[in-house]
Amino acid sequence: MGSIAWLLGLMLVVLGVVGCAEETGEGTGVAGEVSFDLAGQNDANIAGARAVLRYVDEGTTLVTVDGLDQAEQAGLGPNPVRIVEGSCERPGAVAFQLPALTGSGSEKRLEVGIADLYEGDYAVQVLFSKGRDEPMACGDVPDDPPDGG
Numbered sequence: 001m002g003s004i005a006w007l008l009g010l011m012l013v014v015l016g017v018v019g020c021a022e023e024t025g026e027g028t029g030v031a032g033e034v035s036f037d038l039a040g041q042n043d044a045n046i047a048g049a050r051a052v053l054r055y056v057d058e059g060t061t062l063v064t065v066d067g068l069d070q071a072e073q074a075g076l077g078p079n080p081v082r083i084v085e086g087s088c089e090r091p092g093a094v095a096f097q098l099p100a101l102t103g104s105g106s107e108k109r110l111e112v113g114i115a116d117l118y119e120g121d122y123a124v125q126v127l128f129s130k131g132r133d134e135p136m137a138c139g140d141v142p143d144d145p146p147d148g149g
Contacts, residue, residue, distance in 0.1 A: 031055075032114070036139050038065070038124060041088065044136035051124040051139050053114055061114045063098060066105035068126060068137065079136065080127040081106040088123045088138035095122060100130075117141050 032055030040046030046068070054062040065081050078100035086092035098108045106126075118141070125135040 034114075034142060034145055036142055038067075038126065038137040038139040039088070041125075041135045041138050042128070044128070046137045049126070049137050049139075051141075053117060053141070055114045056109060059111060059113050061110050061112055061117060062107065063096075063110055063124070064105060064107045065098065065101070065124060065126060068101060068104050077129050077131070078102070080130055081125070082127070083110075083117075083122050083124050083141070086121055086123060087140050088125075088135070091123060091125065091135075091138075095120075101126065114145075118144060 033052060035050050035052045038046065038049035038051055049065070049067040052062075052064040052066070054064070056062050063083070068079070080100050081098040082094050083096040083098070084091045084093065085095050096108075096110050096112070098106045100106065120141070122141040124139050124141065126137040128134055128136045
């Protein structure tokens with residue numbers, strides 16, 4: 001009977017850990033920098049896209065989005081990039097606007113600390129076009145810095 005109780009206890013621990021998992025980005029090898037993937041949305045074929053958050057100072061974060069080769073689709077214009085409140089699954093209001101993609105990326109210094117981005121609930125979106133307010137790529141900002149970050 002003791003082994004059954006132990007097994008049930010182990011299952012509860014595993015289920016608790018899985019159920020409480022937090023998003024964590026990957027370290028890039030640069031101190032104060034984290035990277036996370038942007039996944040295709042709305043049937044967009046996206047691979048290798050990512051967002052990078054880089055600590056500049058306590059109130060400033062450099063945000064880079066790269067790895068997208070669809071910087072301008074024929075007739076649709078450049079792809080807007082933004083950070084929204086909420087998640088990819090449940091996006092909210094636009095919190096920060098970044099420049100539209102140029103080439104395969106976008107970059108902007110934001111007047112917000114990287115800790116505030118971790119502690120908030122945000123997602124990075126790349127839209128199909130200015131006229132089509134649907135994301136073609138999205139990634140949730142990690143809840144925590146990478147180990148050692």
